[in-house]
Amino acid sequence: xxxxxxxxxxxxNKTTSEAVAxxxxxxxxxxxxxxxxxxxCPPFTLLSEMKRTLKGHDDIELGAQNFFWAExxxxxxxxxxxxxxxxxxxxxxxxxxxxxxIFGEKDDDIHKKIDAAxxxxxIPILCAGETxxxxxxxxxxxxxxxxxxxxxxxxxFKNRGLVIAYEPVWAIGTGINAKAADxxxxxSFIRQWIRKKYGDQSADTIPILYGGSVKPANIDEFxxxxxxxxxxxxxxxxxxxxFARIVRSGNDGK
Ligand code: 13P
Numbered sequence: 374x375x376x377x378x379x380x381x382x383x384x385x386n387k388t389t390s391e392a393v394a395x396x397x398x399x400x401x402x403x404x405x406x407x408x409x410x411x412x413x414c415p416p417f418t419l420l421s422e423m424k425r426t427l428k429g430h431d432d433i434e435l436g437a438q439n440f441f442w443a444e445x446x447x448x449x450x451x452x453x454x455x456x457x458x459x460x461x462x463x464x465x466x467x468x469x470x471x472x473x474x475i476f477g478e479k480d481d482d483i484h485k486k487i488d489a490a491x492x493x494x495x496i497p498i499l500c501a502g503e504t505x506x507x508x509x510x511x512x513x514x515x516x517x518x519x520x521x522x523x524x525x526x527x528x529x530f531k532n533r534g535l536v537i538a539y540e541p542v543w544a545i546g547t548g549i550n551a552k553a554a555d556x557x558x559x560x561s562f563i564r565q566w567i568r569k570k571y572g573d574q575s576a577d578t579i580p581i582l583y584g585g586s587v588k589p590a591n592i593d594e595f596x597x598x599x600x601x602x603x604x605x606x607x608x609x610x611x612x613x614x615x616f617a618r619i620v621r622s623g624n625d626g627k
Contacts, residue, residue, distance in 0.1 A: 377596070377623035378536065378580045378603035380412040380498060381610030382438060382466060383419075392419045395613050396426045402617035403433075409603070409623040410580075412436045412464050412498075413610075417452055424461040436464030436498065439472060442482070442489035454493035465490050466605075467497045468524060470542045480523035487524050491534065498536040498605065499524055500584070501563075505543035513541070514562055521566065532578040537563055538605040544585025546607060553591075556583040557598035564600050589618040596622050 387395065392415055403411070414436035415423055427433050441451035457465055467490060468483040483499075490497040501520040503513040517539065525535075539559050544551050551559075560581045568576035583595050584605030595601050603623050609615040 375578060375580060375602050376408060376410050378410040378412065378582060379616075379620045379623050380436065380464070380466075380536070380538070380582065380603070380605045381414060381616055382469070382584075382605055382607050383413070383415045383611060384438065384471070384607060385416060386611055387415060387419060389419060389422050392423055393426050395611075396423065398613035399617055400430065402613060403620060406620055406624050407432070409620055410434070411620055414438050414464065414466055414498075420457075420460040420462065434463045435461055436466060436496075437462050438466045438469070440465055440486065440490070442485040444489075454489050454495055457495060458493055462495060464496045464498055464536070466538075467499050468520070469500045470502055470540060470545060474542070480520065483520075483524045484526065484528075488528055491528060491530055496534055496536060498538055498582075500538045500540050500605070502540040502542050502545075502585070508541065508543065513559065517559065517563065518566060521563065525570075530575075532574055533580065536580045536582065537567075538582040538584050539563060540584035540605060546586070548586050550586035550588075550591050551583065553594040553598050553601075556595060557600055560598070560600035587619065589615050589622075592619045592622040 412434045420435060437457045440454055440457055441448055445453055467486045472478040487497050501517045503516040507513055507516045541551050563581055564576050567579055580602040582603045582605045583601050587604040587606045588609045606619060
């Protein structure tokens, strides 16, 4: 059975006091939740303080939204995988479409980051997804396959040592979520791809998430689909009540 996973991507939002207030509001709302893995990915500046605030709540894990693949050195403004481990991160988002499209990250950068994250013992949440133009041209499956192929080629990972998030670019922050059946079709395709490349054990254990305008009002439809193991949530994860409702939707394994 695969445990469900709900990951919050806060993007560039919240100050320290807002983050602490969020956690204090969230914890009582999650009472009784035990079968869903929860990861919160705040901005770098909040990681240490959130680790402190979450002391004694090991069921909520921390992730970063990005890092640089080199070990250390003259890379002004960058953060390494070891630094993320040092502040208590277990996960890191890699290849988010905002990194690809706004900051020009290429497949090669993403490959190096996945490699460095795995080497440091961080679990990468690898994002892949097509643009609207690519979907309309019937290329969605090819695009996602290529992104996964380029990111993972030559790398090995342990079961649950990798998370894949399908995030169609046109659904991110637009309020227009993918239809649950379309998301299921893509996630089933991804799972078959993993099975073909890495075998049954990986295909049956690697969590595959959907992301893009996930909200309390639509999460149940997604979670009812066979291959959707959870969600990567942006906007709705900034509100403790909404995030808790989404987490509760996943509170039984698949
Ligand atoms: P929204 O949930 O705001 O659409 O963002 C999705 C996302 O990009 C999560 O990584």
